[in-house]
Amino acid sequence: MPIKFPFSRRAAPSDAWTKCPSCDSQVFNRQLERSMRICPSCGHHFRMSVGERIDLLLDPNSFEERDGGLEALDRLGFHDDRPYAHRLEASQVKTGLRDAVVWGIGRIDGQRVAIGIFDFRFMGGSMGAVVGEKLARCFEAALEERIPAIVVSASGGARMQEGTLSLMQLAKTTAPLVRLDAAGVPFIAVLTDPTTGGVLASFASLGDVILAEPKALIGFAGARVASDTVGEQMPEGFQTAEFLLAHGFVDAVVPRPELRATLSRLLRLLPAARAADEQRTEEKPWGPIGALSGFAERLGGAVSETIGIDTDADASGGNGERPSPAAQPAGPREDRP
Amino acid sequence: MSDMPALVAASPPSEAEIESAWRRVQLARHPQRPRTLDLVPLIFTEFFELRGDRAFGDDPAIVAGPALLDGHPVMVVGHQKGTDTESNILRNFGSPHPEGFRKAQRLMRLADKLGLPIVTFLDTAGAFPGPSAEERGQAEAIASSIKLMTGLQVPVVVVVLGEGGSGGALAIGVGDVVLALENSVYSVISPEGCASILWRSRDEARTAAAAMRMTAHDQVDLGVVDAVVAEPAEGAHTDHPATAAALKQAILSAIRRLSEQGTAELLGNRYARLRGMGAYLETGAGPSRPTEAPSLRRRLGRILHLPGVPQRPRWSDIWPSDGGDDEHERGA
Numbered sequence: 001m002p003i004k005f006p007f008s009r010r011a012a013p014s015d016a017w018t019k020c021p022s023c024d025s026q027v028f029n030r031q032l033e034r035s036m037r038i039c040p041s042c043g044h045h046f047r048m049s050v051g052e053r054i055d056l057l058l059d060p061n062s063f064e065e066r067d068g069g070l071e072a073l074d075r076l077g078f079h080d081d082r083p084y085a086h087r088l089e090a091s092q093v094k095t096g097l098r099d100a101v102v103w104g105i106g107r108i109d110g111q112r113v114a115i116g117i118f119d120f121r122f123m124g125g126s127m128g129a130v131v132g133e134k135l136a137r138c139f140e141a142a143l144e145e146r147i148p149a150i151v152v153s154a155s156g157g158a159r160m161q162e163g164t165l166s167l168m169q170l171a172k173t174t175a176p177l178v179r180l181d182a183a184g185v186p187f188i189a190v191l192t193d194p195t196t197g198g199v200l201a202s203f204a205s206l207g208d209v210i211l212a213e214p215k216a217l218i219g220f221a222g223a224r225v226a227s228d229t230v231g232e233q234m235p236e237g238f239q240t241a242e243f244l245l246a247h248g249f250v251d252a253v254v255p256r257p258e259l260r261a262t263l264s265r266l267l268r269l270l271p272a273a274r275a276a277d278e279q280r281t282e283e284k285p286w287g288p289i290g291a292l293s294g295f296a297e298r299l300g301g302a303v304s305e306t307i308g309i310d311t312d313a314d315a316s317g318g319n320g321e322r323p324s325p326a327a328q329p330a331g332p333r334e335d336r337p
Numbered sequence: 338m339s340d341m342p343a344l345v346a347a348s349p350p351s352e353a354e355i356e357s358a359w360r361r362v363q364l365a366r367h368p369q370r371p372r373t374l375d376l377v378p379l380i381f382t383e384f385f386e387l388r389g390d391r392a393f394g395d396d397p398a399i400v401a402g403p404a405l406l407d408g409h410p411v412m413v414v415g416h417q418k419g420t421d422t423e424s425n426i427l428r429n430f431g432s433p434h435p436e437g438f439r440k441a442q443r444l445m446r447l448a449d450k451l452g453l454p455i456v457t458f459l460d461t462a463g464a465f466p467g468p469s470a471e472e473r474g475q476a477e478a479i480a481s482s483i484k485l486m487t488g489l490q491v492p493v494v495v496v497v498l499g500e501g502g503s504g505g506a507l508a509i510g511v512g513d514v515v516l517a518l519e520n521s522v523y524s525v526i527s528p529e530g531c532a533s534i535l536w537r538s539r540d541e542a543r544t545a546a547a548a549m550r551m552t553a554h555d556q557v558d559l560g561v562v563d564a565v566v567a568e569p570a571e572g573a574h575t576d577h578p579a580t581a582a583a584l585k586q587a588i589l590s591a592i593r594r595l596s597e598q599g600t601a602e603l604l605g606n607r608y609a610r611l612r613g614m615g616a617y618l619e620t621g622a623g624p625s626r627p628t629e630a631p632s633l634r635r636r637l638g639r640i641l642h643l644p645g646v647p648q649r650p651r652w653s654d655i656w657p658s659d660g661g662d663d664e665h666e667r668g669a
Contacts, residue, residue, distance in 0.1 A: 051654065051655055064624060069619060071620055073617055074344055081536065086346055119656065121658075160531050164525055219476070247472055248474075
């Protein structure tokens with residue numbers, strides 16, 4: 001259950017409008033929500049909450065949250081101008097989240113994925129032990145089920161209030177990726193505004209495919225830190241999604257309205273390798289019977305998908321009946337009749 | 338919050354804690370403190386420096402190459418700070434560019450191929466944050482270094498010599514055993530950086546150093562460092578050979594211990610070590626569910642199929658954006 005708070009949720013009419021930071025126009029919040037939080041006049045992508053991301057990317061009613069009960073501890077006893085415990089509590093009240101990442105299992109056009117999503121509003125999406133633990137479990141679940149992993153990042157980096165333990169989350173979230181490589185399970189990173197610091201310097205830079213939203217701030221060191229340290233002004237367009245694309249560090253800059261379809265297509269193009277034992281048992285002879293059974297599988301997948309039956313084992317089969325030609329190579333067992 | 342029993346509000350660090358933490362930071366940054374290339378000839382023999390990342394260039398802020406430890410070949414990788422202005426400019430004050438990490442990766446892969454144990458020395462304020470580093474993928478270089486190290490099939494011993502600064506340190510700092518010199522420090526961000534972000538003033542660096550608990554002994558307490566190696570009485574800068582002798586003993590015994598483990602055991606233990614980093618509370622709270630019909634208008638709208646009312650529960654109703662919770666309904 002979401003955390004409940006004892007105050008009115010309809011207190012402040014002043015925030016019915018939001019000023020677009022890019023073109024300065026006043027955007028009605030209701031309009032923003034209908035337009036995937038994209039500015040209708042200039043196309044600026046506003047940040048999204050976890051809930052909005054889930055609704056944007058995953059099939060209706062397909063998302064099941066996992067490990068929703070994990071909560072941060074103050075291992076260091078950290079206090080800056082206020083205690084870490086108070087900062088956590090304030091973020092929990094503001095967002096209704098327990099920490100900056102929600103992960104779970106969902107479907108994109110019927111294809112089962114393990115997905116972790118950041119919410120920047122929770123302490124700047126910073127990665128502490130809970131975020132690291134949830135993402136590690138997300139990757140481990142992907143490994144276990146042999147389904148693709150996706151992480152949608154929006155983070156300022158490691159959470160300073162957890163000291164080196166937050167730095168160690170870089171390694172904690174990266175270690176399972178070595179196992180995904182060995183097992184042949186794909187990982188797609190989606191970088192949204194902003195993705196910086198320790199999050200970019202770990203799993204977010206290690207996607208087999210890395211997508212980014214337009215104009216998203218993506219960089220290792222914040223521009224202010226960089227200017228302070230280096231003592232020079234950063235060039236124009238520095239640390240944007242487009243800058244990374246030009247320098248070869250992301251595969252594509254994808255506008256939000258196309259993000260779900262792009263992910264769906266990549267999932268079809270880059271399915272998990274079949275497990276060694278699976279390969280032996282599933283190998284079917286070519287010829288009419290093989291083709292027929294392949295068709296039946298596809299049909300079966302599609303039917304059970306529409307009536308909501310679990311089709312874990314053959315999620316990719318459900319897409320075989322889609323008109324898109326890209327769907328055809330998805331199942332190696334059925335494309336050579 | 339009532340369901341957070343273990344989370345109590347901490348108090349600010351005391352003046353004594355600040356004093357003691359800052360003293361360590363200053364010792365870790367002491368200009369005469371032994372650097373990687375000061376200690377390598379005292380610990381190893383026949384160190385042969387190898388250079389270049391085979392893609393862009395060579396980064397003098399990281400030195401690496403094979404050497405003999407007690408007669409056995411090992412791969413040595415370390416940050417290298419300068420000792421004066423000229424060498425500090427050459428070494429970029431020990432802050433590596435991406436090509437430094439890629440050189441380290443190249444040589445760690447070589448060690449992996451030949452089955453040589455790896456010894457790394459951490460001594461950096463952090464990876465270089467400038468535009469040249471960003472252009473060449475600083476974050477990717479660090480990330481792929483970390484990934485490589487988590488999967489190396491040879492024993493890896495990490496030694497924190499001076500400053501263990503953030504991702505630039507961790508990039509060559511993922512190991513099976515992590516040792517730290519007594520007056521070294523290890524942190525997620527420099528105390529100055531932390532102070533300027535959280536206290537909005539670099540002058541609070543001393544307080545930030547204490548709050549982050551960055552001393553070697555604190556790091557043992559947190560489980561990030563496995564053992565502290567004692568320094569000569571006044572600090573490592575007073576006696577390089579004694580410091581090297583103590584380190585050599587610690588490194589040798591760590592490698593001996595690790596060499597007894599098979600590859601699977603080694604990798605399993607390393608994975609478990611990393612997976613166990615950080616404290617969290619596993620509350621019994623179940624998964625969140627989108628709430629059915631959060632408002633009267635929506636409840637009625639569902640029943641009457643009013644336009645603009647979604648027919649299914651939405652996750653954005655429980656986790657909406659800042660602008661208020663039900664803007665889309667109120668504004669209508």
